[in-house]
Amino acid sequence: MILVVSTCRFPLSEEEFVRPIVELIEEKGGSYRVRRYYEEIRFERYSKVIVCGTALRDFDYLNYVENFRGLAEYGGEVLGICAGYQILAVIYGNRLEEVEKIGVRRVEVVESNPLTVEREFYAYFLHVYALREANERLEVLALQGDEIAMFRVSGKDFYGVSFHPEVLNRDIIERFILL
Amino acid sequence: MRVCVLYSGGKDSNLALLKAWEKLEVACLVTLIPESENSYLFHYPNARLVELQSEALGIPLVVDSCPDDEEGGLKALYRVLRRAAEMCGIEGVVTGAIRSTYQASRFQKVCWDLGLWCFNPLWLRDEVSLLREVLSRGFEVVFTRVAGYPLRKSLLGRRLDYEVVGMLESLKQYVNPSGEGGEYETFVLDMPLFKRRIQILEYEVVGVDYDATLIVRRAVLVEK
Numbered sequence: 001m002i003l004v005v006s007t008c009r010f011p012l013s014e015e016e017f018v019r020p021i022v023e024l025i026e027e028k029g030g031s032y033r034v035r036r037y038y039e040e041i042r043f044e045r046y047s048k049v050i051v052c053g054t055a056l057r058d059f060d061y062l063n064y065v066e067n068f069r070g071l072a073e074y075g076g077e078v079l080g081i082c083a084g085y086q087i088l089a090v091i092y093g094n095r096l097e098e099v100e101k102i103g104v105r106r107v108e109v110v111e112s113n114p115l116t117v118e119r120e121f122y123a124y125f126l127h128v129y130a131l132r133e134a135n136e137r138l139e140v141l142a143l144q145g146d147e148i149a150m151f152r153v154s155g156k157d158f159y160g161v162s163f164h165p166e167v168l169n170r171d172i173i174e175r176f177i178l179l
Numbered sequence: 180m181r182v183c184v185l186y187s188g189g190k191d192s193n194l195a196l197l198k199a200w201e202k203l204e205v206a207c208l209v210t211l212i213p214e215s216e217n218s219y220l221f222h223y224p225n226a227r228l229v230e231l232q233s234e235a236l237g238i239p240l241v242v243d244s245c246p247d248d249e250e251g252g253l254k255a256l257y258r259v260l261r262r263a264a265e266m267c268g269i270e271g272v273v274t275g276a277i278r279s280t281y282q283a284s285r286f287q288k289v290c291w292d293l294g295l296w297c298f299n300p301l302w303l304r305d306e307v308s309l310l311r312e313v314l315s316r317g318f319e320v321v322f323t324r325v326a327g328y329p330l331r332k333s334l335l336g337r338r339l340d341y342e343v344v345g346m347l348e349s350l351k352q353y354v355n356p357s358g359e360g361g362e363y364e365t366f367v368l369d370m371p372l373f374k375r376r377i378q379i380l381e382y383e384v385v386g387v388d389y390d391a392t393l394i395v396r397r398a399v400l401v402e403k
Contacts, residue, residue, distance in 0.1 A: 010180065010202070010203070010296075010298070011202050012198065012199060012202045012203055012273075012298050012300055013298060015198065015298075015299075015300040015301070015302065016298065016299045016300060016302040016303075019303075020302070020303040023303075023305075055296055055297060055298065056287055056290070056291050056296075056297060057290075057291070057294075057295075057296045057297070058296075100291070102284050102287050102288045102291065103280065103284035103288075104280050104284070124280050124284075126284075126287060128291075166303060167280060167303065168280070
């Protein structure tokens with residue numbers, strides 16, 4: 001079963017950021033459970049974890065990063081989308097920078113990885129925080145300008161994407177589900 | 180949270196309104212009426228009828244006009260949302276955007292610049308399931324514009340029903356079933372939040388077979 005973590009402060013935002021993910025899991029015949037960022041979560045109960053994004057003005061999840069520290073002991077696969085990318089970046093000791101990015105941009109893959117096939121693709125961005133630099137705990141997989149658009153946690157199958165793959169790059173989520 | 184709903188009077192903005200109503204406090208509707216039909220961002224036909232819908236809903240309407248060009252349209256959006264924030268104390272905006280990243284990213288940017296939250300409850304919805312939800316929730320929807328093959332003028336004035344949904348689904352390769360690309364436009368005569376429904380008394384159809392508009396000449400509110 002896939003754990004889908006909502007980072008949305010307002011339930012109405014889940015229609016936008018969580019529903020598309022669970023619909024994709026359903027389409028692929030997978031089962032899932034949705035939990036919220038402010039809950040205490042036992043990650044080891046699930047085969048995979050997807051931490052979804054949230055509204056541009058929503059930062060409440062950053063007050064609950066401690067709830068995600070348990071991921072360090074988790075042996076499954078994790079996909080962090082936008083807010084989820086930020087949470088992964090922070091728990092592995094990185095510092096987010098203010099990077100306002102709204103709209104479709106070209107992403108350049110710089111390191112081959114199991115989630116992408118093409119060297120370049122267009123993706124939909126909606127964030128005001130991202131990484132420009134990463135410490136040795138993260139491997140940079142893709143760039144958008146000077147922003148790290150995609151990373152992997154070294155030695156783990158934990159991936160962070162600063163864009164929203166559910167919009168233009170559903171294949172990335174599909175490959176993650178099949179990992 | 181008090182929000183406004185970007186409201187065109189069609190099925191999508193009404194469904195977005197209903198979803199917002201269920202989870203937030205809807206303080207007002209916001210409508211931009213394009214100066215002509217060539218707007219990139221907003222619906223045109225019968226836009227003035229939103230005043231009647233606002234009355235049916237009992238929700239205040241903040242309305243402004245909007246130039247045809249992209250830049251003018253965006254400036255008008257900033258202006259009208261500023262007014263809505265001042266008049267109604269809104270902290271957020273709800274839109275009926277479904278799949279257009281062009282439309283969605285502009286709404287997101289405007290909201291961010293104005294310090295407002297942005298909610299898009301229909302975002303990435305399967306278009307056919309969305310049409311079915313509109314019907315299952317008891318909306319009464321009429322077609323008011325067709326803008327391209329294979330949708331014909333004869334669709335104008337017709338109610339959205341399951342037969343029409345089936346027809347739109349079968350035309351998926353030619354038109355977006357939700358009409359988000361401007362292939363067609365709709366007007367909501369009734370939905371669960373309307374205290375009274377709208378009855379069209381006089382209308383006129385103008386245009387040619389695959390590019391035509393239904394213009395409502397007279398409409399009234401009647402008991403449900």
